[in-house]
Amino acid sequence: MSSTEDRIRQLVEENLEVDGQPIAQPINLDSNLSDAGVSSMDVVAFGKLVNEEFNANLSVEDCAKLPTLRALIDHLDA
């Protein structure tokens, strides 16, 4: 089974973009989505996808407040 990190990387690659382009490659797990230029609307939608992929229960606030993608991975693995 893929690791949480691999699955998050794949979700980001397949779903997040800025100005019609994928967010920076390779994906920097230590940046937050805002620094990557991702809009709040995309953050909300991404959180919903993460919930579906991981059967998690992240709120909109959780999604908006997680400082980095690595923090999200740690949260999901905890």
Added chain:
Amino acid sequence: MTVADSAAGCWWRPFREIGDAVVIHIDLEADSTREGDALTWLNEEEKARWRRYEHQGARRRFALCRAALRAILCDQLGCQNERLEFGASDHGKPFAVVNGRRHPISFNVSHSGEHGLVAFAPKGRLGVDVEERVARRDLDVLVTSVLSLGEQSELALKSGCDKVHLFFSLWTIKEALIKALGKGFSLDVSGFEVPLAMRRGVVTSTFRFPEMPSVRWRLENLGNDRFAAAIAHEQF
């Protein structure tokens, strides 16, 4: 450069006045000369933040919006750029600091694609949001995340462009409200409803959060054919 000078080569222009709130439109189209000018307005901390943005478009939007905000606030507050700093609340809402002291002016900034908005007012909490209306394959995901059941029912009666327009109107009004409140997404955005009249096309209304009925907010739908936008302003 000031708000009054905006016709002479600036990238921001007066857009609307809503009561005592003023809304300025910022042109965020790619322009290396403007971006170079904008960087001269930023302090070292802001330049570091500018460098952290990984996408050129995100860097440009930050620089042009922050420089315009600085110029607008310096004009309004009668201070020099070097004297203006920004603080932030617990939830990240910025406020102006002049000569080391917090200034009471209310302001808020939003940007999307090639459009930015700065709103300011002498008093009352203020939030503004702008969104370019782009087709989204995940619209239904967003709808169930941020709209109330009543709003979802209203949206279900629409299709095509009408549905997209209504969704973006509702989103911008809700985001303007939570930005005005300054508590970020700690507020459940699906737990309150945009006034029915605005859901049906009226451009202005008043609003009260169910859990704080004593506070009245003026709402205005600022959308046009180029973007969806809204402002929420606390009334006394």
